[in-house]
Amino acid sequence: MEYNQFFSQTAKSIKASAIRELLKVIARPEIISFAGGLPDPALFPKQEIADIMQDILRTRPKEALQYGSTEGQKYLKDQLIELTKKVEGVEVTAEQILIISASQQGLDMCARLFVNRGDAIITASPTYLGGLQAFQASGADIYGAESDEFGLTTAGLEKSLQQLKAAGKICKFIYVVPDFQNPTGTTIPQQRRMEILELADKYDTLILEDSPYRQVRFEGKAPDTFLKLDQGKGRVITLFTFSKVLVPGFRLGYMIGPKEIIHKAVILKQAMDLCTASILQLATAAYLEKGYLAAHIQEMISTYKVKRDLMLSLLKEHMPAGVTWTVPEGGLFLWVTVPDYIDTREMLKTALEEQHVAYVAGEDFYPPRNARRNDLRLNFSYSSAEQLREGIKRLGLVVRKFIR
Amino acid sequence: MEYNQFFSQTAKSIKASAIRELLKVIARPEIISFAGGLPDPALFPKQEIADIMQDILRTRPKEALQYGSTEGQKYLKDQLIELTKKVEGVEVTAEQILIISASQQGLDMCARLFVNRGDAIITASPTYLGGLQAFQASGADIYGAESDEFGLTTAGLEKSLQQLKAAGKICKFIYVVPDFQNPTGTTIPQQRRMEILELADKYDTLILEDSPYRQVRFEGKAPDTFLKLDQGKGRVITLFTFSKVLVPGFRLGYMIGPKEIIHKAVILKQAMDLCTASILQLATAAYLEKGYLAAHIQEMISTYKVKRDLMLSLLKEHMPAGVTWTVPEGGLFLWVTVPDYIDTREMLKTALEEQHVAYVAGEDFYPPRNARRNDLRLNFSYSSAEQLREGIKRLGLVVRKFIR
Numbered sequence: 001m002e003y004n005q006f007f008s009q010t011a012k013s014i015k016a017s018a019i020r021e022l023l024k025v026i027a028r029p030e031i032i033s034f035a036g037g038l039p040d041p042a043l044f045p046k047q048e049i050a051d052i053m054q055d056i057l058r059t060r061p062k063e064a065l066q067y068g069s070t071e072g073q074k075y076l077k078d079q080l081i082e083l084t085k086k087v088e089g090v091e092v093t094a095e096q097i098l099i100i101s102a103s104q105q106g107l108d109m110c111a112r113l114f115v116n117r118g119d120a121i122i123t124a125s126p127t128y129l130g131g132l133q134a135f136q137a138s139g140a141d142i143y144g145a146e147s148d149e150f151g152l153t154t155a156g157l158e159k160s161l162q163q164l165k166a167a168g169k170i171c172k173f174i175y176v177v178p179d180f181q182n183p184t185g186t187t188i189p190q191q192r193r194m195e196i197l198e199l200a201d202k203y204d205t206l207i208l209e210d211s212p213y214r215q216v217r218f219e220g221k222a223p224d225t226f227l228k229l230d231q232g233k234g235r236v237i238t239l240f241t242f243s244k245v246l247v248p249g250f251r252l253g254y255m256i257g258p259k260e261i262i263h264k265a266v267i268l269k270q271a272m273d274l275c276t277a278s279i280l281q282l283a284t285a286a287y288l289e290k291g292y293l294a295a296h297i298q299e300m301i302s303t304y305k306v307k308r309d310l311m312l313s314l315l316k317e318h319m320p321a322g323v324t325w326t327v328p329e330g331g332l333f334l335w336v337t338v339p340d341y342i343d344t345r346e347m348l349k350t351a352l353e354e355q356h357v358a359y360v361a362g363e364d365f366y367p368p369r370n371a372r373r374n375d376l377r378l379n380f381s382y383s384s385a386e387q388l389r390e391g392i393k394r395l396g397l398v399v400r401k402f403i404r
Numbered sequence: 405m406e407y408n409q410f411f412s413q414t415a416k417s418i419k420a421s422a423i424r425e426l427l428k429v430i431a432r433p434e435i436i437s438f439a440g441g442l443p444d445p446a447l448f449p450k451q452e453i454a455d456i457m458q459d460i461l462r463t464r465p466k467e468a469l470q471y472g473s474t475e476g477q478k479y480l481k482d483q484l485i486e487l488t489k490k491v492e493g494v495e496v497t498a499e500q501i502l503i504i505s506a507s508q509q510g511l512d513m514c515a516r517l518f519v520n521r522g523d524a525i526i527t528a529s530p531t532y533l534g535g536l537q538a539f540q541a542s543g544a545d546i547y548g549a550e551s552d553e554f555g556l557t558t559a560g561l562e563k564s565l566q567q568l569k570a571a572g573k574i575c576k577f578i579y580v581v582p583d584f585q586n587p588t589g590t591t592i593p594q595q596r597r598m599e600i601l602e603l604a605d606k607y608d609t610l611i612l613e614d615s616p617y618r619q620v621r622f623e624g625k626a627p628d629t630f631l632k633l634d635q636g637k638g639r640v641i642t643l644f645t646f647s648k649v650l651v652p653g654f655r656l657g658y659m660i661g662p663k664e665i666i667h668k669a670v671i672l673k674q675a676m677d678l679c680t681a682s683i684l685q686l687a688t689a690a691y692l693e694k695g696y697l698a699a700h701i702q703e704m705i706s707t708y709k710v711k712r713d714l715m716l717s718l719l720k721e722h723m724p725a726g727v728t729w730t731v732p733e734g735g736l737f738l739w740v741t742v743p744d745y746i747d748t749r750e751m752l753k754t755a756l757e758e759q760h761v762a763y764v765a766g767e768d769f770y771p772p773r774n775a776r777r778n779d780l781r782l783n784f785s786y787s788s789a790e791q792l793r794e795g796i797k798r799l800g801l802v803v804r805k806f807i808r
Contacts, residue, residue, distance in 0.1 A: 249682035
């Protein structure tokens with residue numbers, strides 16, 4: 001049968017994530033992969049989780065296994081209100097929080113709440129691939145604003161905002177991944193955050209802040225979240241997730257925003273999936289209540305910092321002149337730029353076939369009209385020290401083959 | 405701040421589910437509620453689930469807590485292929501299955517894959533409220549086709565199909581809940597299913613089959629699924645869920661369809677939430693592998709059958725002449741029709757305030773252009789025998805007050 005006549009514009013325009021397609025190819029055991037965005041599974045607190053699951057199923061089985069409210073379990077929300085106050089210095093109410101099936105659902109939700117097909121939004125360029133996917137599924141016209149070694153630039157952002165204004169278009173929101181951005185590893189400094197917020201105010205638009213790794217900071221002082229800097233003015237929606245600080249397999253996150261927007265998001269979530277799995281909400285709430293999270297994040301920081309340091313020193317050792325990379329203060333990724341005559345997607349074929357090493361070609365992280373072809377993303381959290389040593393050596397050989 | 409200028413058409417047009425809003429009101433302990441669609445929590449196999457969780461977290465923690473593929477865990481898919489063959493007599497391949505975060509996600513997904521704003525679809529009238537919500541969120545123009553005591557009628561369906569054809573419109577899909585439909589409890593007989601499929605063929609459209617309760621049959625022989633009757637021709641997409649046959653708190657279901665459609669659904673799910681919680685997929689796979697499901701469903705059937713019988717005999721005892729109701733052969737709901745001068749939404753206020761008994765007004769289940777006001781939905785699975793006795797007595801008093 002031919003289904004084309006039945007498919008919507010959404011179905012016709014969505015594109016498979018290059019990463020998730022790549023993940024299938026690189027499942028071969030001989031390949032050392034820096035392509036995924038996976039946390040190190042050796043760090044998963046499996047015993048604590050097993051104990052908590054037993055506890056929850058013994059003490060509150062009916063709640064854990066039944067439908068929950070669309071807004072999310074009160075037990076979890078109470079913990080999140082406390083966590084947000086303690087960690088971010090921001091007081092929020094239960095009405096400002098929606099429990100979501102991890103950040104990706106929040107991105108999809110915001111796209112659907114704000115974007116009509118053809119509406120403009122602004123992102124950094126490059127930016128998180130899953131954000132681009134979600135926004136494109138709703139038909140967003142994405143304007144990529146210039147970035148530097150600190151992420152989205154104020155000048156780049158204002159240029160895009162002016163461009164839109166001149167075209168008589170409204171910018172539905174500015175999408176930022178301010179801390180250890182995926183893919184570049186860059187962090188927007190405090191002062192620049194304030195300027196970005198001022199621009200949002202000046203041009204009357206919203207900010208969608210996506211901060212999955214924020215707590216995984218190896219060094220330096222964390223700038224405030226946009227959420228905090230907004231001071232309750234209502235321009236900011238923030239997405240947090242437990243995927244990177246606890247486990248991805250729970251698919252659990254939360255959206256904080258103005259209550260008018262959260263109210264709409266709740267209604268949309270009713271139509272999307274009724275609610276997020278009760279049992280995983282309660283287990284995570286118990287994990288937070290027991291105070292396990294801070295120590296777990298410390299362990300993660302120690303482990304990932306060593307891996308980042310190792311990757312940085314290996315890059316220095318194996319990369320030829322003309323290649324540069326970012327030095328992230330936290331998170332899971334760094335970003336390598338090769339001379340502009342090299343197409344990293346072409347180079348990836350050689351990397352996979354000849355050297356059995358994988359990365360993600362940078363092009364996948366650019367909004368379509370801003371595409372650049374000479375970067376690549378490396379993940380340092382998943383591989384062992386041995387894999388890092390061997391893998392970066394191999395990647396060095398690949399780059400040397402392409403460099404003139 | 406004023407957000408209206410930022411909201412999309414979707415955000416502006418979505419409506420909160422009357423049921424979920426009602427559920428908040430009726431949380432008061434003095435109210436006996438037949439409004440929810442909740443399974444009886446006393447039946448949840450909590451010990452088996454607790455044991456399996458321990459097992460999974462001991463034997464495959466990395467898989468359980470890590471990201472999984474968007475398509476779903478192989479372990480679960482293998483079990484589902486076997487289950488579908490054994491229970492439904494249908495052979496499917498892994499490529500024809502997508503694991504989803506319960507049926508509601510499948511409904512939302514199909515709406516987004518097929519419906520452009522303004523596109524027409526056909527549903528029975530009345531039909532599942534969550535389906536209406538999902539389809540409306542994508543801007544579907546819903547044509548409700550006439551139903552009788554066996555659900556969607558062939559004549560009603562053909563009338564709607566002709567109406568669309570005359571208007572030069574294509575019907576993107578026909579939505580059916582063929583077994584113990586929510587809200588009416590009706591089941592479409594075998595012969596009529598074949599006629600509906602023939603109509604889908606004649607008018608060249610798809611069938612979206614949603615069957616959450618199918619296995620909860622108290623008596624009589626189950627007709628074949630549309631999936632089976634389609635014989636691989638590719639006109640049918642079927643949604644199954646574990647919410648009613650295992651536990652709702654897992655938010656776990658699966659979509660079976662032609663591989664071209666499943667392929668598109670996988671890409672869309674990447675943008676929606678990356679994947680469904682790995683740990684819950686593995687736990688459910690283990691539950692199926694251990695062969696627990698059949699015995700659990702038997703227990704559910706015994707319990708719910710007694711409750712249905714009790715509700716039917718109580719209705720006979722307490723309802724005045726002029727009131728009729730359906731006799732479902734399975735599932736969780738039945739449908740009461742009162743004389744057409746009674747507005748059940750108005751009557752609900754009296755029911756809640758004076759008699760402390762709740763139901764869902766029938767109007768909520770009708771597509772907007774087909775609304776009828778003199779029905780109500782009763783759930784018989786959740787309440788105890790005592791609550792059933794007292795609640796239906798109270799409901800009888802309410803109806804007697806309104807009847808002329």
